[in-house]
Amino acid sequence: MKINNKNFGSSGEKLAADYLQKKGYEIIKLNYRFHHGEIDIIAKVKNILVFVEVKTRLSDKYGSPITAISKGKLNQIHKIAEAYIAVNKIKDTDCRIDFIGISYKNGEPEIEQIENIG
Numbered sequence: 001m002k003i004n005n006k007n008f009g010s011s012g013e014k015l016a017a018d019y020l021q022k023k024g025y026e027i028i029k030l031n032y033r034f035h036h037g038e039i040d041i042i043a044k045v046k047n048i049l050v051f052v053e054v055k056t057r058l059s060d061k062y063g064s065p066i067t068a069i070s071k072g073k074l075n076q077i078h079k080i081a082e083a084y085i086a087v088n089k090i091k092d093t094d095c096r097i098d099f100i101g102i103s104y105k106n107g108e109p110e111i112e113q114i115e116n117i118g
Contacts (some may be wrong), residue, residue, distance in 0.1 A: 012056025013040050016100040019111050024052065027037075034083045037076045041100075042084065049095045051081045053117075056102040056109075065101030066114070074118040 017027050020043050028049075029042040041052035053073070055065035077097055085095070099114045 012102045013054045015056075015102055015109055015111065016052065016054040017041055017043075018056075019100065019113070020045075020052070032080070034080045034086060034087075035106065037080045038094050039077060039084070047094065049093050050098050051077060051084075051088065051095065052098045052100055053077055054100045056104075058104050060103070065103060065112075066099065069117065070098055080118065 013030065015018045020029060020041065023045070025043040025045045026102060027041065027043050030040070032039045032042055039051050040054040041050075043052060053069065055068045057063075057065050061096065074097070081097065084090075085093075096116045097118045099117045101112045101114075103110050103112075
């Protein structure tokens, strides 16, 4: 069976957003696009603006989700986050970048969050 990567990724982002909401995060924006890049989730918790990258893997065949976060990807997220802050005229707000990895084990999603990855 062929998996539609876009739909699969979107379902992972929805799981991640639900997970964050259960932890008390306010979801501000999903799939924020700026030029040729995107931030999966922008959220707020305890007055901290959080930019979240989500990676979902059906198996370990291509490595764990965290292995998909390269230095280049982090740099891209930083640039898009800075653009979001500038466009929305956000000042005097603490910000961070988090990572959420979703791995499927025996058909069930396992969610791992790493705060402040970059």
